[in-house]
Amino acid sequence: MSAIVTRIAPSPTGSMHIGTARTALFNWLYARGRGGKFLLRVEDTDKERSTPEATTAIFKGLEWLGLDFDDEPVFQASRAERHIEIATQLLASGHAYKCFSTQDEISQFRDAARAEGRSTLYQSPWRDIDHSAHPDEAYVIRIKSPNEGHTIIKDQVQRDVKIRNDQLDDMVLLRSDGSPVYMLAVVVDDYDMGITHVIRGDDHLNNAARQMLIYRAMNWPIPVYAHLPLILGPDGKKLSKRHGATGVEEYQLMGYPASGMRNYLARLGWSHGDDEFFSDEQAKDWFHLDAIGKSAARFDFKKLENLCGQHISQTQDAALLHETLEYKRIKDDEDSAHKLSKRLLPALYCIKQRAKTYGELIEKANFILIDRPIKIDEKAKINLSEDAISMLNTLTPQLHNVSWSREELEALGKFVAEKFDKNFGKLAGPLRAALAGQTVTPSVFDMMLILGRDETIARLADVNAKGSN
């Protein structure tokens, strides 16, 4: 069995779409799970719409998602000569012909066809005209598609799709300015790159039949096809800006971990029994083309967040720190990332269980990131009644006398609360306010352990001092 080669072939127009990311992921999973290669080809043949920024976005998007590709990326535009060479061969072998029809003639044809209810596929009068009758004018090269029979696309997702050949038009291969058209370029590039499996969006399903015409004419082996259903917005309409984020970099900026994105995207349109939360290794192991669903899937942020939360909580502290700093660097700057790097690590163990994004993680670590004297917000202040402060006053000096362990701190906390005839809950609120200045934080004991004895006592002393004033 020959090695598997897959590819992702995005066009660099705008940001990297989340659908492209999923297609890339599927290709990557398939190749990586089978010892194959995963290649990148940038389809930049549309000079009007292609931009260098968009190309950068593709590289960055793939890098962030951890979808590493093999070999050097291929830029389609740079291969124009090769595409022209093939078009010329097709012309010579009689599989293609020169068409001198003008744009006006074509649109007139189509208007008339539509008015009469006929097929609007253009039927060029030049298809069977002898060379000697060719005028000395601009022409395009069209493929000569068969008018009879049918083409069967053996698709791994959609199963066999039968299309009548008379539904296939004589598509343009080379424009009148001599530049190759996408439909030709993909086929030539896929062939030259040795692509064995074409896994791409559903929107290309019909195109596959057209492209097979070129494979056949060139006598090239047809790759295995797998056309993925599209990703829809939460309302079932095509995912667009109006639904919020469509570009992968936006998800990166929202603080979702790449591992969670991969997990969610893999699960969107593909399944492995009841497995919901899984690692890359498992996904590579399990991924099969025939387990891909046939219908379009809606994007669900809630599920994405849930999965991301699970991934964050399962990530080792050191790796999580690294990822969070990377996020902070992109979101803000090197300085704020640096500041984070010095304090975040010891707090991770207790906050990673409760964060769905890196942003939430940082937010929940706030107590360790702030410096004395800490600012106490309005809600937290409500907890600092006179009674509360006298409780804190009782507690504070005793903190010198316990070993700094969770057990002893808990025992002390209960003891002090009981002295005031209260349950610990009544002490926890004020303690939280004094230590973090907020009402929503990790457990007060975790905060004390992380802050350390000196800082804890100092923060409490700040409040005690204020209270006694």
Added chain:
RNA sequence: GGCCCGUUCGUCUAUCGGUUAGGACGCCAGGUUUUCAACCUGGAAAGACGAGUUCGAUUCUCGUACGGGCUGCCA
């Protein structure tokens, strides 16, 4: 208009002719609890519609409806 594809709880999905139609997210109720979260228990919730094939259809076939794609000298 023509051709092609799709349709199971709100969402992602399992099921590959016989199931009390399963799981996950979300939602609701209860529990745990020092806040939030997490966690635990329970609950509501689905085969688009209509025919046909069959002893039996969510599963196979056809039609209808709805959604999507293609129909470019865009990709």
